[in-house]
Amino acid sequence: MTGQARAEASAQAMWESDRASQYLGMQIVEVGEGQATLQMTVRPEFCNGHGICHGGLTFTLADSAFAFACNSRNQATVAQHNQVSYLAPGREGDVLTATAREVSLSGRSGLYDVTVTNQDAVVIAEFRGASRAIRGQLFEE
Template sequence: MEKIKTFFAEGRDFSKNIGIELLEVHYGFAKAKLKIKEFHLNQAGVAHGGAIFTLADFAFAVASNSFGKVSLAINTSISFIHAGREGDELIAEAKLVDESNRLGTYEVIITNGEKKIAFFTGTVYKTKRDVLEEI
């Protein structure tokens, strides 16, 4: 599991460049955080939907690849419930909901410690490629 965590924590991932930190990984589960800074804000002065989506998508990617096989998103959806604000530390927790031989469905809840900010669902296609061969 440590190699999977290293793969995502130290990779060339876009999410790393905007400040996402991987906190925890278990089979079918991942937890990540993003502290909202000024450059994460949209024109309305709240956290940009793209920043929140990226946090959710990152946690989803880690959770879905935690079994060791490269898994790729084939469908995602996000609902924004409350606005994220500058200074908020957003936490995304992704967990496996159900799976078949080739598909896995996950839900991700994003909170700011007090309330839900967004709800994300996603489905992945599980390939036969080994994640650790990608390192």
């Protein structure tokens, strides 16, 4: 199985059980070995008391892209810790895109950067996630 085929099969296996990402209306745009791109439209109920996209939902989109990137090799992998910097507000109706890319993978530990942009290529947030491989696979090869 090629790396791309494994990444696609891993994403499909994860997506089937990822009720949170589905519920929030996320879509997988692209996956590859060590990378993933997801999108989500900011719905009215995603906005906080300031009328902008709640930071937790921006974080959730970035975290989901991170998860699909770090699980792309069919090795069950979870977040060890994450950090996010919010650079601009997301607004109702915006289509947010989270693009995750692997920075480092060594043994069971990985490091991933995720950039969240809107439909005008404005950077909304920068996210860094550290991953840890655990026992198991997403699908049987």
